[in-house]
Amino acid sequence: MGNLISTFLPADLFDRFSNCVGEQAKYVWGLEKNLRILETELHKLTRARADLKTRVEVEQQRPRTRRTNQVAGWLEDVQNLETEFAELERVRAQEMDRLCLGGLCSKNFVSSYNYGTKVVELTDRVINLKKDGEKIEVVVEKAPDGAAIELPLDHTVVGQELLLGQVWRCITDQEKNRGIIGLYGIGGVGKTTLLKQVNNNFCHQQHNFDVVIWAAVSTLQDDIGKRIGFSEDRNWQEKSLQDKAMDIASILSGKKFVLLLDDIWEPIDLTQLGVPLQNLNDGSKIVLTTHSAGFCDQMDAKKLEVSSLAHDEAWKLFQEMIERSTLDSHTSIPGLAETLARECGGLPLALKTVGRAMKSQRKVGDWERAIKKMRTSASKFSGMKEEVFSRLKFSYDSLSTDELRSCLLYCCLYREDYEIPKRELIDYWISEGFVCDFDDGCDFIDDLLQACLLEEEGDDHVKMHDMIREMSLWIACTVDKEEQNFLVRAGVKLTEAPKVEEWEGAKRISLMKTGIQSPSEIPTCPRLVTFLLDGNWIEEITDGFFRSMSSLRVLSLRRNLALSKLPSGISNLVSLHHLDLSWTRIRGLPQELKALEKLRYLSLEGTRHLSIIPHQLISGFSKLEVLRLLWCGLWSRKEQEEGSVLYDDAEPLMKELLGLKHLNVLSWSLHSSLAVQKFLKYPKLLSITQSVGVYFCQSPPLNVLHLAYMENLQELVILNSDLEEMKIDSAEEVKKLFRSGFRSLNTVSVDYCQKAKDLTWLVFAQNLKELRIDSCYDVEEIISVDKLSDISEINGSEHNFFARLEYLTMWRGPNLKSVYPNPLPFPKLKKIQVFHCRQLKKLPLNSSSAKGRRVVIEGTKKWWEELQWEDQATQNAFFSCAVLWEHLYY
Numbered sequence: 001m002g003n004l005i006s007t008f009l010p011a012d013l014f015d016r017f018s019n020c021v022g023e024q025a026k027y028v029w030g031l032e033k034n035l036r037i038l039e040t041e042l043h044k045l046t047r048a049r050a051d052l053k054t055r056v057e058v059e060q061q062r063p064r065t066r067r068t069n070q071v072a073g074w075l076e077d078v079q080n081l082e083t084e085f086a087e088l089e090r091v092r093a094q095e096m097d098r099l100c101l102g103g104l105c106s107k108n109f110v111s112s113y114n115y116g117t118k119v120v121e122l123t124d125r126v127i128n129l130k131k132d133g134e135k136i137e138v139v140v141e142k143a144p145d146g147a148a149i150e151l152p153l154d155h156t157v158v159g160q161e162l163l164l165g166q167v168w169r170c171i172t173d174q175e176k177n178r179g180i181i182g183l184y185g186i187g188g189v190g191k192t193t194l195l196k197q198v199n200n201n202f203c204h205q206q207h208n209f210d211v212v213i214w215a216a217v218s219t220l221q222d223d224i225g226k227r228i229g230f231s232e233d234r235n236w237q238e239k240s241l242q243d244k245a246m247d248i249a250s251i252l253s254g255k256k257f258v259l260l261l262d263d264i265w266e267p268i269d270l271t272q273l274g275v276p277l278q279n280l281n282d283g284s285k286i287v288l289t290t291h292s293a294g295f296c297d298q299m300d301a302k303k304l305e306v307s308s309l310a311h312d313e314a315w316k317l318f319q320e321m322i323e324r325s326t327l328d329s330h331t332s333i334p335g336l337a338e339t340l341a342r343e344c345g346g347l348p349l350a351l352k353t354v355g356r357a358m359k360s361q362r363k364v365g366d367w368e369r370a371i372k373k374m375r376t377s378a379s380k381f382s383g384m385k386e387e388v389f390s391r392l393k394f395s396y397d398s399l400s401t402d403e404l405r406s407c408l409l410y411c412c413l414y415r416e417d418y419e420i421p422k423r424e425l426i427d428y429w430i431s432e433g434f435v436c437d438f439d440d441g442c443d444f445i446d447d448l449l450q451a452c453l454l455e456e457e458g459d460d461h462v463k464m465h466d467m468i469r470e471m472s473l474w475i476a477c478t479v480d481k482e483e484q485n486f487l488v489r490a491g492v493k494l495t496e497a498p499k500v501e502e503w504e505g506a507k508r509i510s511l512m513k514t515g516i517q518s519p520s521e522i523p524t525c526p527r528l529v530t531f532l533l534d535g536n537w538i539e540e541i542t543d544g545f546f547r548s549m550s551s552l553r554v555l556s557l558r559r560n561l562a563l564s565k566l567p568s569g570i571s572n573l574v575s576l577h578h579l580d581l582s583w584t585r586i587r588g589l590p591q592e593l594k595a596l597e598k599l600r601y602l603s604l605e606g607t608r609h610l611s612i613i614p615h616q617l618i619s620g621f622s623k624l625e626v627l628r629l630l631w632c633g634l635w636s637r638k639e640q641e642e643g644s645v646l647y648d649d650a651e652p653l654m655k656e657l658l659g660l661k662h663l664n665v666l667s668w669s670l671h672s673s674l675a676v677q678k679f680l681k682y683p684k685l686l687s688i689t690q691s692v693g694v695y696f697c698q699s700p701p702l703n704v705l706h707l708a709y710m711e712n713l714q715e716l717v718i719l720n721s722d723l724e725e726m727k728i729d730s731a732e733e734v735k736k737l738f739r740s741g742f743r744s745l746n747t748v749s750v751d752y753c754q755k756a757k758d759l760t761w762l763v764f765a766q767n768l769k770e771l772r773i774d775s776c777y778d779v780e781e782i783i784s785v786d787k788l789s790d791i792s793e794i795n796g797s798e799h800n801f802f803a804r805l806e807y808l809t810m811w812r813g814p815n816l817k818s819v820y821p822n823p824l825p826f827p828k829l830k831k832i833q834v835f836h837c838r839q840l841k842k843l844p845l846n847s848s849s850a851k852g853r854r855v856v857i858e859g860t861k862k863w864w865e866e867l868q869w870e871d872q873a874t875q876n877a878f879f880s881c882a883v884l885w886e887h888l889y890y
Contacts, residue, residue: 027116179280182296188349248274308346321355415491431578588612611636
């Protein structure tokens, strides 16, 4: 037999085969039998899982009990093994054909050998996991203690100290007060700020509540679910409202909770959302903010009015908004400033926005005109809202240009309380013609932040105060309807789209996250410039739908997960500059897109089913500046029809892009080792790429350092790929990597990279802000001490890595033992999240780490209790930062 095989195999492979004879030959020649054994053992395991779930359900009937970490982990391990088996099944027929038709050729033999090894290894793991399940004795445990999560708070908080104390006593005095507390007052008076202070009190004051939940009315059920552990569970997010309510009720019913509800306008059936109101009889509390005292009565709430600031407090706050040199610039200005502060009616929001607008005005005439304008504007309106809006509108009118005012109004197209990504917002502004480029957009955002018309949420997002948003809608829909005329239903649950009569004359329409399944009948809206349909369940758009939208510049269909194709009528959108199809299920781009000759922005990110991009389609967009393809084509298959496919090498599409003179931003997906090699041949593409996803890169393995000198690379995703062992022999190369390698990289995600032992190459990413590691089962340490020592010896110095890291997430790392064995300073760190990393017993922290910062550390209670600390001072420093779960629901 050996002579026959040696005829087919080269010498080196024949030697490998010879070593397989005997015990290891079973991987190839016993493949079919081994698969049958695997199926049998997996069936036994799934039956054992069903039995264990029944035990859990029975024992969870007792109050205040939850399934244990051991049970949760075991069930997750079963699910992971089923996923691995499904992957083996997916290629089973192909591997059996190789074995039957050409099993002795070198390529087929190696494939069959590798496949057979995986089958046998998986069988052993299934058998062992079943044995582990049989050893589980305790399946439920006592429900957890909870904690509040501290919320960012404006540093300027005046005049609410007494009211805060009163609210706190109402919450903690169990004997005398009702379960619902209503904080009411006019818009802009500081209700949200007060509620945030209440929330943060739970982080610093003693209390006996299990969990404190902050929720905004626009995202109420999702906020509650997120707070009690459902945030990352994709299956839960796709459940019906009723099923979500049952899940929430099953958890909250065993807790003593505080629910903080911000900005409630109308009665809400909390029971339908899953809030167990019977718990209010046992000391749980609901605190809400609203504009209406009558609404508090409807909710049977204890009423507490949040009043406008007294003049002394208002004047103090106003002065904080104005430059000291402004008040000192003329003897008349302090008196005029105090008068203007009085015109703000004691509303903190108005005091801040008006104060910011006037902070550097040093001419007496400017102050006199401002006072006159405020008095004239306020006198036109008798309604409470309009009076508030008129005061806020002064800040809108004080913006320096029409373009800046348009940029502000654009933000109200987003739903209430939404954290708006800065990059996304600026892309819209560029396509609308408000700003010229990204830098201009950043300057505009800074101007709006300085004017207190936007609020910053971290480094990358902004948010609109609800009253500023209402004021903007009031301007766009009422005051300036002739010019603007917005139709905004963002975040409002609709059963069907607004009637087409409402579309007529509209300039901007936002139906973001409304739940509609069909956009509308065919509307007539020739003035329409912006159309945002994000986050709905639209399955199909009729061919004639876009017929009368020839002026449309911006169209977003993002996150319509049911949308699988575009209508041919999209060719009518001849003025379109911006097309966002990200995270839809489209499988191909139609030829009719060629008509969109003005297109400057095209996003196909997350279109995992996309397989066909017609030849020369993308290159026909001669004005294209931004093309986003991250996570594109991940689940696509090779099709028979012609087209550039983001599968395999995708080189034809790469060559097309080289001809686009204006293309300056690119995100890209690479689906094989060959694709990576081809991509590295094109310096122009490398220079403009901001995000890269590398998927299924296994043979040869990926050398991450080949991507190090992409000067604009900000995000790197590595999925299901083999990583080459990091080897650097040259001191010059080490110095070069520290000097200019990964210099823009701020976000890294490494998922399902099974063979990697460490990720020491990350020390070269010195601007890294966010690191996520998920399901890298063989990773034992993120930064290897030995490899780092080698690097330091070559370079002759130590380096402070992770100096800018803000978020560190580690999931499903069964062999992960260390991030780094020594404490690190982490001067920017905000959050560490650890789940299903049972051997990670120590974090690289000491009492000096993250000095002066509050770092959230999130994980299970059992993991936290087993953590080893550098010393008692370190444990004390981070004890109050923990957000812990008894076990995970995902």
